[in-house]
Amino acid sequence: MWCGWRAYGCMTLVAVWVVVAAAGPARPDPQAEPGNQLTIYVHKRSHEMRLQDGEQVLRRFDVQLGTNPNGTKLVRGDNRTPEGRYYVCAKRPQSKFRRFLGISYPNVDDADRALAQQLIDANLWADIFFAHVRNRTPPWSTVMGGWVGIHGYGGRKPVPFDWTKGCIAVSDADIDYLYDRVPLGTPVVISD
Numbered sequence: 001m002w003c004g005w006r007a008y009g010c011m012t013l014v015a016v017w018v019v020v021a022a023a024g025p026a027r028p029d030p031q032a033e034p035g036n037q038l039t040i041y042v043h044k045r046s047h048e049m050r051l052q053d054g055e056q057v058l059r060r061f062d063v064q065l066g067t068n069p070n071g072t073k074l075v076r077g078d079n080r081t082p083e084g085r086y087y088v089c090a091k092r093p094q095s096k097f098r099r100f101l102g103i104s105y106p107n108v109d110d111a112d113r114a115l116a117q118q119l120i121d122a123n124l125w126a127d128i129f130f131a132h133v134r135n136r137t138p139p140w141s142t143v144m145g146g147w148v149g150i151h152g153y154g155g156r157k158p159v160p161f162d163w164t165k166g167c168i169a170v171s172d173a174d175i176d177y178l179y180d181r182v183p184l185g186t187p188v189v190i191s192d
Contacts, residue, residue: 038182040088040150042168042190044069044081049150049168051178058181061174064159066166070192073105073166075119076145081166084109086188089137090149091179098152098172099179103188105148106139108132119143135185150188151175 037054042063049061065081066073073082082105090102106114111128114120124142131138140146150168152175163169168190170178 038186040188044192061170064169065162066164067162069162079165083190088184088186097154099175100149100151102149104138106144114144
């Protein structure tokens with residue numbers, strides 16, 4: 001068997017796969033528009049984010065990242081911005097940083113890494129897995145961290161250095177633009 005953890009963890013994962021297969025496909029997000037191909041791409045190295053509709057770039061944004069931007073997020077408090085494929089899982093119209101678009105960190109790949117390193121157990125892995133199957137917000141109070149998203153500056157002036165705890169910061173005008181156009185379920189691809 002491919003898993004290297006205790007047998008009870010493997011048995012739990014097998015049970016999860018059986019339940020998922022019986023449950024059928026995830027239901028679509030009711031706020032997503034049919035035919036909408038919006039995707040948010042974040043390139044950490046160039047500090048650039050793009051909102052695209054299919055291949056068409058609708059807008060580019062300058063971003064600031066976690067204070068430790070190199071590599072993917074591993075644990076709460078490492079101040080890294082995650083890398084991988086996520087989706088917008090929460091929208092908060094008011095936050096201390098103006099508005100907040102929560103992303104679905106940790107995803108299943110993040111959970112796989114944490115499980116292999118014995119940072120989480122099979123039950124938390126399953127909670128993260130099912131959240132993603134259902135296109136919901138995954139558990140955010142984990143050893144891996146959570147509450148990662150795209151937000152503004154909250155009335156502060158933009159600064160030319162990375163300052164977040166792992167989130168993606170854009171200007172207040174940019175978060176207003178995104179918030180009004182990006183539905184729940186929009187893919188977010190974060191790369192180095």
